Amino acid sequence: MNHNEIGSVLAESLPYIQKYRGKTLVVKYGGNAMINEDLKKYVINDLILMKCVGINLVVVHGGGPLISSYLNKLNKESKFINGLRYTDDETMDIVQMVLCGKVNKDLVNLVESCGGKAIGLCGIDGSLLKAKKISSDVDLGHVGEITEVNTEIIKNCMDNGYIPIVSSVALGYDSEVYNVNADTCAFKIASALKAEKLILLTDVPGVMEDVNNPSTLISKLNLEEIKKLYKDNIINGGMIPKINCCTESIKAGVRRAHIIDGRIPHSLLLELFSKQGIGTMIY
Numbered sequence: 001m002n003h004n005e006i007g008s009v010l011a012e013s014l015p016y017i018q019k020y021r022g023k024t025l026v027v028k029y030g031g032n033a034m035i036n037e038d039l040k041k042y043v044i045n046d047l048i049l050m051k052c053v054g055i056n057l058v059v060v061h062g063g064g065p066l067i068s069s070y071l072n073k074l075n076k077e078s079k080f081i082n083g084l085r086y087t088d089d090e091t092m093d094i095v096q097m098v099l100c101g102k103v104n105k106d107l108v109n110l111v112e113s114c115g116g117k118a119i120g121l122c123g124i125d126g127s128l129l130k131a132k133k134i135s136s137d138v139d140l141g142h143v144g145e146i147t148e149v150n151t152e153i154i155k156n157c158m159d160n161g162y163i164p165i166v167s168s169v170a171l172g173y174d175s176e177v178y179n180v181n182a183d184t185c186a187f188k189i190a191s192a193l194k195a196e197k198l199i200l201l202t203d204v205p206g207v208m209e210d211v212n213n214p215s216t217l218i219s220k221l222n223l224e225e226i227k228k229l230y231k232d233n234i235i236n237g238g239m240i241p242k243i244n245c246c247t248e249s250i251k252a253g254v255r256r257a258h259i260i261d262g263r264i265p266h267s268l269l270l271e272l273f274s275k276q277g278i279g280t281m282i283y
């Protein structure tokens with residue numbers, strides 16, 4: 001890239017930096033971007049840059065693959081029902097240790113070691129996320145659905161220049177602890193904060209008319225168009241819960257929701273600060 005090209009790329013980002021300065025963005029961090037060491041560095045770099053230009057950031061994460069690997073070490077089988085992890089008492093202990101301990105603190109460490117400021121939280125801290133047992137035809141154990149979000153602790157962190165990094169574990173009403181879906185967790189926090197954007201980092205380019213053909217990517221969708229895509233079975237499988245999170249967050253007052261490919265280096269910066277963006281934007 002020559003000097004002119006670099007100059008024009010930087011100049012192009014200015015209106016976007018001005019637009020998002022002081023706004024709140026919630027990023028759901030997951031997929032390959034959380035496992036691949038190089039991609040991890042790109043994401044952390046993007047987050048710190050976004051914070052440096054005045055964006056208020058909240059990062060929400062799960063950690064399914066690592067939970068499975070720790071259960072495996074204990075010779076305990078991972079059991080899924082309708083895509084949700086069956087969580088008995090022993091599994092819940094592992095979920096809490098892995099998500100609130102290992103994964104959360106590793107991410108905080110990464111941000112801090114790259115010159116950023118981060119604070120690791122889970123839904124138990126400051127009663128950030130309250131949940132009740134999920135209503136399901138089958139008993140899923142300690143799997144919860146979020147009923148309340150107390151944003152006070154998040155706002156305190158952001159106001160003091162920190163990036164809050166939240167793991168998807170919630171507190172019940174009788175002091176029990178629940179495993180909650182990280183996408184849902186991100187949309188509930190974005191909705192409670194009336195965030196400017198919810199961004200889901202995934203392992204797909206976005207919503208595609210043909211899942212095997214990235215050139216059929218749909219870059220913008222409104223809620224009416226989404227209904228039609230459901231009807232035509234274009235939105236199906238693992239995309240359904242992600243789209244549900246996006247549509248529910250829009251209905252709750254989040255301005256834009258994005259499904260982007262975390263496997264692309266600097267995907268967050270490309271989505272936020274460039275004219276063409278990447279992924280699918282829902283509005």
